[in-house]
Amino acid sequence: MNVNIVVNGINTKGDIEPRMLLVNYVREHLGLTATNIGCDTSSCGACTIHLDGESVKSCTILAVQADGGNVTTVEGLAIDGVMHPMQESFMQNHGLQCGYCTPGMVMAAISILKENPNPTEQEVRAGLEGNLCRCTGYHNIVHSVLACAGKN
């Protein structure tokens, strides 16, 4: 099937199998490997991206469902080489160790602040509940999001 998806501001096309997941479209068809796969059961959130401005787990969506849509991955956040404040905040606040959860966390975190620019710690935790991290115990991740909110 043919799809047209805007990914990080660029029109992309593909003649793809209908069963192809959006995460595979991004990773394998486009070679944008920042978006990670951590499970087979939509449990981990490592694959979180933005589709039409909403954060979604890209392993739960078929690429064909995103046809005509607008996708942002973590690779598309920086503007003119300047990192998104959330990326900067994760980096500055040690919001990562192995970094495997990081692209998904950053995308989810941006959505949290979009909906609620001044969240409480608990609201941040609730917002990140669908994103697993095995390394950090989440403290510095939550801290990164709150620090970013404080700056905005």
Next chain:
Amino acid sequence: MKSASVRTRREILGASALRPDGGPKVQGSFAFSSDVWADNMLWGATLRSPHPYARIISVDISEALKIIGVESVLTAEDVPGKLTYGLIDADQPVFASGVVRYMGEPVAAVAADHPETCRRALAAIRVEYEVFEPLINPEDSISGSFPAIHPNGNLLRHQRVVCGDKDATGQIVVECEYEIGMQDQAFLGLEAALAIPDQDGLGVEMIVATQWLHEDRKQIALCLGIPENKIRLTLGGVGGAFGAREDISLQVHASLLALRTGRPIKMQYSREESFFGHVHRHPAKIWIRHHASAEGMIIKIEARMVFDGGAYASTSGAVLINAVTHIQGPYRCANAVVDGFAVRTNNPPCGAMRGFGVVQACFAHESQMDKIAIACGLSPVEVRLRNAMRIGDKLITGQPVESVAPVERCIRETDAIPLPPNMTLSPHELSIPGGSGRTADRQHIVRGVGWGVSIKNLMYSETFDDFATARCRLQDGIVTLKFATAEVGQGFVTIAPQIARSVLGVDTVFVDPTDTLIGSAGSTSASRQTWMSGGAVDGACRLVRERLFEHVASQHNIDPLQLEIDDTDIVDTLGDLRISVAQASSGVFFEETFEHHHRPTTDLDANGQGNCHVAFAFVAHRAVVDVDTELGLVKVVQIATAQDVGRALNPLSVLGQIEGGIAQGLGLAVMEEILMVDGIVKNPSFTDYLLPTALDAPDVVAVLVEEPDPQAPLGAKGVGEPPCISVTPAIAAAIRDATSRPITRVPVRPSDICF
């Protein structure tokens, strides 16, 4: 507590320097091993046994080979070298031959043009099995009542530890049997590798996520039947490890397929396959009896510890030794009779996971300490303080605890941390047990407080020389470091440059790719890399500094011993010479390689006596929990901890390890368990194997106890494992405190609380 994140002007030792890979990781340009691709590559996949124990009657690959796009199908017959591999005993087949001994054991591997083709090929392989009754009860392995399921027998290791007076008794006697469930490391970045065959077909290059490149290379070479120097391994980005990458998983399969097809092979596991593709934490049963005086002083320990190693040895023997030698906990104990067994069963193989045998022992000894406290009318803190080990005290193995042993201080510092406020009358739904959507009733919620204290050995034990190698090059004021130390998220890439900056007075430090083009660094495990690879980097930098001082001294006609580094300058301590390192090193090229070896250790004798460990670290945890006694749900409110870190080379990074380790210990306490029925794994997915989320992670208040260890090259002890050890018994004790239930197993299930 974030107070430790001090940023100094220069990112030297002691500063909370940021990760150099932080930028690439937040931007997604950091390549994990799963992100690596090659032109013309094929995909590899593994066929695994659906049975825990069966005879393989036949394997028919002919239909699979007919599928268009399938390039190769390999079985046991195709292994050119050694047919088995393993970290300690090579007892695990590359592919099962004749018999499968656990559910998930590899039987065949395919290479094809697409993962989907691989899946169809796997489905087309016909394996005929004669299914046997599996050996699942470790007691049957010990008693010998079950016929051997492996040529090496069903007992992996037995170790006795006997010391002091076997007949000593105490006025207080407490005993219990404890049980620990099988935990998964559940790193987030799934197993993945890319194997690229050499053009001449005689060697292979591999990019892989692992904990120990050189050990992988050794095992791959043996199975491939080619010399080690025909194999080059480069570390692919590692998405966490926690012990699960210490054993080989897909390395040999991918290399074999690459050599067979002459094309690059990419292999990566799904989450489900990952549960079958790596070892787990040993489930264990520990019976233990303490004799104590009326004052609560431990007089004797008797214990029988049974660790289920699953189908293959992996590191079971070493895990068992850790368990039996740590069963006294961080407490004085003069008399002991301990029997430990690591056994083979048809359950999934178990091996390394953060804490390595000490986690299980700690749950038992800490639960016992509370029993002694109750019997003697002491508080949990008091009973621990009375028995706390000090420098010079001995393990039950006869090994003295030397150097630094701030057990008492860890307990007191933890005790001084304020308790969290009580739950309000109408708490936020997210802060109560079960969280949002549950029906916890405020009236059924009870608070409890519990303690856990632990001792953990650092580095490898029992005569193992797990040295580390590093190279330092100084050129024009710029340092380049090279080592094979696997960065798995722990942060060695941050502290290695900090070491170089401190020793050499430079600011710019590069780290070369991590690969096998330099000597081994040993494994990223056993809390050992800061000590071992840190020692190697420090040693290499010091050698380079000597060369630099000689160079400067000869130019100025002074004794190099007069020179020292002050910030970024070289200064003459006896004169007025001051010259910047950048200037002094301009145009020169110094390169030195250093191997750091820890002090030798000994084996244990038949009575478990011997100085088998290198060094120890200590930690205390206090847990505060809210328990819904009606629903059996637990919310861990706060963990207070004080950890013996020697010296915090990067406080931010140390706190990160502490917070992450605590979350894993919490997982074992109340959430995480691989469930098995007759050797069948029931929950190999993240929907059924539950990991702590951001809402489950408690508030962590941490104190770093800094007493530099003179035996450690940088004064720093390893910090990776201690955080996840005594937090589990602390949480269990808090649940006991809240509910008065016995809580003799972890993870604690709702039924342990309600019925």
